Amino acid sequence: MSPVETPKAVKVVKKSKTAPKSKKAVAPKIAPMQTLDIGDHHVTVGEIFSDKPKMTMRNINVFYADKQAIHDVSIDIAENEVIAMIGPSGCGKSTFLRALNRMNDTVEGCRVEGDIRMDGEDLYAPKLDVVELRARVGMVFQKPNPFPKSIYDNVAYGPKIHGLADTRVDLDEIVENSLRKASLWEEVKERLHQPGTGLSGGQQQRLCIARAIAVSPEVILMDEPCSALDPIATAKIEELIEELSQNFTIAIVTHSMQQAARVSHRTAYFHLGKLIEVNPTKQVFTMPEHPLTEAYITGRFG
């Protein structure tokens, strides 16, 4: 089943303009290899906002010391939506993704401005517990990074520290359910107490997904989750993304445009730290609205 052909009924409000731009001096360009400049007065085109948003981001600017990596980005992520973020290297898509669960907090000199909310709650409020936030907004990284522990402990770790399981039986159930949801149970049920690092790359990545979903997150962020995997393992993860979108909201950063086309409902195109276009995936790959999107997805940058 292809999500491109049967997009979920994500109702998205069409709006042609983002909020008015602030008259701030613009930082130097990040990626000098790109020659196409869109100027300072860019407005994102397409279906940027949703009337059923899970997360709302408004006027986001991200700086690394004095370099600005994200310029005034506003976007909604709808409930149970798979949104793909694409763009050339250095366009800021990963930086933007990391701003969604405050992973940038750990980066020296990184500063995030603007308003990011989940279900209306300000994620950058001073009183907010960041550890709890990262349980609600889980993350899967480019390289599978299981803990050097058993398969069972990898999945059980989160629920344990967040106090989600009172008894051993509860914990067993969470581990089994998570592994099942990550389509890994059948492959590992006989060796739950062997090290997670002994699995294949694709299995390790599914283990990391199981670990992320074990704490019942609301949103899962995926930063190039398949770039270290072979095509078969990639296909399994993509199949999994489709299944997970029944219960979770997923934002995925990917270098593979075909992957974005296959798994996502909406696609956001970033260029030089600016959000150029957000539209239903089936439109982006057949009839993009912005010429820069067209240039990127047809492979003509230079």
Place this chain on the structure above:
Amino acid sequence: MAKMSFENHIMKQFDDELEEIRTRLMEMGGKVEQQVQNAVRAISEADSKLAEEVIIEEQVVDEMEVDIDTACILIIARRQPAASDLRLVMMVTKAINDLERIGDEAKKIANHAILLVEEGGSSKGYPEIRHIGASVSKMLANALDAFARFDADAAMSTIEEDKQIDLDYKTALRELVTYMMEDPRSISRVINVLWVVRSLERIGDHTKNLCEQIIFVVKGKDIRHK
């Protein structure tokens, strides 16, 4: 909407491949256009040799269709085209089908040309066929021209030409029926003429499809059945 251009891919080879199917579609269009003109001329000039040529050359059109189709399949398999590139490749696979059908109709006209020559020429030189034949040739030329320039407006106005052709076709039908009623001895010849006008009308329809596909490439809008 970006300007229609199939150049500047990071992979230069991809530019060449798209340019090639485009050029070959133009060649095929040119060939088909010539086939239609020759078939009509074979009738108006009672030239059965020219008609036989059209029948033989139809094979060339068929071969062109298969070649271009293979090239399109290869592009899809190797390049996974997207957006305007994808629309171009899809358009070409459909357009060659319409062109091939136009080629078939030209061949049918040529067959009837031979029969009409055998029946003995008409003193009037089949004005209906010449008239509709000229309109259809012009429409086809305009469509190919719109494709060469990726001109959606030109394609749009070319579609309008089909309406006049349909009207002329209906008028011709009425006239031909009158001939048959007036002179039953003419029936066998008039039926041949009838099939020819029918083929010309079909060519108009296929040309209209071609124009719709051009609009799809340029604007990304499907205007079929609208």
